[in-house]
Amino acid sequence: MDHKLLAKLITKIENSPELAPEIIQRFPESRSKVIGFTGSPGVGKSSLIDQVIKQLRDKDLSVAVVAIDPSSPFTKGAFLGDRIRMRDHFVDEKVFIRSMASRGALGGLCDAAFDVVKLLECSEFDYVLVETVGVGQSEVEISNLADLTVLVLSPGFGDEIQMLKAGVMEIADLYAINKSDLPESDTLYTQLLAFLSLAGRGEKQVCRTSAYTQDGVQELVERIEDLWNSLCKSGMLDERRRKRLQYHAEHILRRLVQKAVHSVKGCKTENPYEFVQVALSRLCETHLKKDGQGGGI
Amino acid sequence: MRIFRILIAKPGLDGHDRGAKVVAHALRDAGFEVIYTGLRQTPDQIVRTALQEDVDLIGLSILSGAHLQLSRKVIELMKKEGIDHIPVFVGGIIPPDDVPQLLQMGVKRVFGPGTALSKIVEEVKTILHEGVASTGGS
Numbered sequence: 001m002d003h004k005l006l007a008k009l010i011t012k013i014e015n016s017p018e019l020a021p022e023i024i025q026r027f028p029e030s031r032s033k034v035i036g037f038t039g040s041p042g043v044g045k046s047s048l049i050d051q052v053i054k055q056l057r058d059k060d061l062s063v064a065v066v067a068i069d070p071s072s073p074f075t076k077g078a079f080l081g082d083r084i085r086m087r088d089h090f091v092d093e094k095v096f097i098r099s100m101a102s103r104g105a106l107g108g109l110c111d112a113a114f115d116v117v118k119l120l121e122c123s124e125f126d127y128v129l130v131e132t133v134g135v136g137q138s139e140v141e142i143s144n145l146a147d148l149t150v151l152v153l154s155p156g157f158g159d160e161i162q163m164l165k166a167g168v169m170e171i172a173d174l175y176a177i178n179k180s181d182l183p184e185s186d187t188l189y190t191q192l193l194a195f196l197s198l199a200g201r202g203e204k205q206v207c208r209t210s211a212y213t214q215d216g217v218q219e220l221v222e223r224i225e226d227l228w229n230s231l232c233k234s235g236m237l238d239e240r241r242r243k244r245l246q247y248h249a250e251h252i253l254r255r256l257v258q259k260a261v262h263s264v265k266g267c268k269t270e271n272p273y274e275f276v277q278v279a280l281s282r283l284c285e286t287h288l289k290k291d292g293q294g295g296g297i
Numbered sequence: 298m299r300i301f302r303i304l305i306a307k308p309g310l311d312g313h314d315r316g317a318k319v320v321a322h323a324l325r326d327a328g329f330e331v332i333y334t335g336l337r338q339t340p341d342q343i344v345r346t347a348l349q350e351d352v353d354l355i356g357l358s359i360l361s362g363a364h365l366q367l368s369r370k371v372i373e374l375m376k377k378e379g380i381d382h383i384p385v386f387v388g389g390i391i392p393p394d395d396v397p398q399l400l401q402m403g404v405k406r407v408f409g410p411g412t413a414l415s416k417i418v419e420e421v422k423t424i425l426h427e428g429v430a431s432t433g434g435s
Binding site for chain 1: 298299302321322324325326327328329330331332333334335338339341348349350351379380
């Protein structure tokens with residue numbers, strides 16, 4: 001798809017999510033390899049993605065990137081600065097980079113992410129790379145969106161106690177220890193292997209990368225490809241895609257429910273359950289009238 | 298809900314972006330989504346970024362003295378890509394004598410040294426609302 005049109009459609013989806021089904025239905029279904037990159041702020045997610053793009057382009061594969069940064073809870077403004085690290089690819093016709101603001105979403109993504117990834121898949125990119133906001137410990141939504149998730153770590157992460165904590169450490173299919181040119185990365189590597197061995201996992205899940213020296217990036221891309229292929233063969237990929245569909249549907253429903261709740265006016269009840277009944281009937285009235293297409297979803 | 302998106306770009310070879318960052322920060326605080334390209338961008342990189350990010354406004358920060366050439370080139374490329382409806386403003390070390398030329402080539406506003414941030418934010422809002430009025434809000 002023409003990049004200009006694609007960019008306009010993404011804006012439409014972002015600003016008016018109710019237009020998403022009509023926009024996406026215009027294009028034939030297609031499938032890309034959707035890879036998530038998550039990790040704390042400053043570990044080098046964007047710089048690593050920049051190098052991953054380079055590897056993929058060397059194979060003449062087309063790449064779309066969705067890079068999400070946080071919105072201000074006070075002003076709704078945002079400073080979107082992931083793209084800076086990917087400047088070598090700005091004029092490449094087969095690379096499309098879109099910065100998005102989280103707009104109040106808390107899971108590390110933005111509300112439009114599911115629809116935008118779907119649209120990018122329809123645009124027949126070989127790879128869609130999704131970069132989350134810099135996350136803490138519990139933002140794990142990327143694992144519901146991506147086919148596989150890379151957790152990017154860097155020296156300074158903390159001791160092995162941090163690794164034992166539930167949340168983001170658990171969702172990774174692959175771990176990239178970035179900034180591996182720094183000597184402290186050896187300790188992190190040893191700690192990570194010790195942690196993974198507890199779960200019966202090991203070296204195959206860990207790549208040592210340096211976006212700065214470019215070491216290890218080729219290996220990371222090979223691991224991503226191998227893992228994607230094995231997920232595909234084992235049927236796990238289809239299972240993950242079904243899970244994604246459910247989460248996507250949940251997102252859409254949540255938005256409709258919010259709209260329905262806010263549209264309930266003149267209901268004097270003090271009983272929240274009665275209020276729910278009113279909101280639910282409002283929801284059904286609005287959305288169950290057309291033949292499965294939904295009334296203005 | 299529509300939130301305006303603004304590209305702040307540094308074309309050419311000057312190596313200072315304090316001003317661009319200060320303006321980007323002020324626009325962020327005014328509720329805009331600001332995309333910053335970083336230093337030393339070619340006009341081609343800037344125009345491709347504006348296109349992919351579907352921005353509503355482009356701000357060029359130029360301190361090198363090459364503002365006439367660089368602005369002209371950016372506007373030319375925007376025409377070529379069919380995105381010359383996006384308004385452009387220029388900030389930086391711009392001699393007052395050059396301002397009429399910039400405005401004539403299509404630049405909407407020029408902000409020289411010492412311009413108050415509140416003035417920039419106010420002008421940006423004016424430019425964006427002019428744009429909405431002329432395109433019927435799309």
